[in-house]
Amino acid sequence: MxxxxxxxxxxxxxxxxxxxxxxxxxxxxxxxxxxxxxxxGSPTPEQIEQQDRFLIASKYAKAVTDNPDQAMAEAYATALRPRQNVYSRALEDCLKAPVVKKISTNLYTGNAGDKITIRAVDDYRVVTVWVQIFAANGSLLERGAAVQNTNGLDWSYTTTQANNSLAGTKIIALATDVPGNEGSLEVIV
Structure with missing residues (x-):
């Protein structure tokens, strides 16, 4: 070019x-x-899916730039890359879901009050992280919101229920970003 x-x-x-x-x-x-x-030729199913994702992302970006309350647009403006505008930054954020990189269970012993640490990242910002803990038989033991740590990457969840049978326990972390995209990770203790 x-x-x-x-x-x-x-x-x-x-x-x-x-x-x-x-x-x-x-x-x-x-x-x-x-x-x-x-x-x-006709577009493939994958191309149609990508076109739908792009349509949704473009509507989201347009809503951000056209909103009379410019708080969101100003927030995106602080995270612009070179040669990027607010519309393209919001579009990019909507196209990329957050990623839960890891769930650290080394402090989880099955007692109420134990800490589980989740690392969740996004190209812009992770807004919430929810944690679900399932017993080995598949029944839901507890679920709740994690709290963001001061490092901006990790989230901590404090357990509220005792879990007497730790082996086979499944922990699922679900991260959500600003446009509402979700990313999750599951570990078995």
């Missing part, structure tokens, strides 16, 4: 030239790119 900063040849070109080249302006430069070609 070639680019130009207002040369005497390309000037302020914008648009398509002869169905071969496209001129557009980005960050004060004229960008020259190959013209897109029409798609051949």
């Amino acid at each position: 070639a680019n130009s900063t207002n040369s005497i040849i390309t000037g302020k070109f914008r648009g398509m030239l002869g169905k071969e080249v496209v001129f557009r302006e980005w960050d004060g430069k004229t960008i020259v790119a190959k013209a897109p070609r029409p798609r051949k």
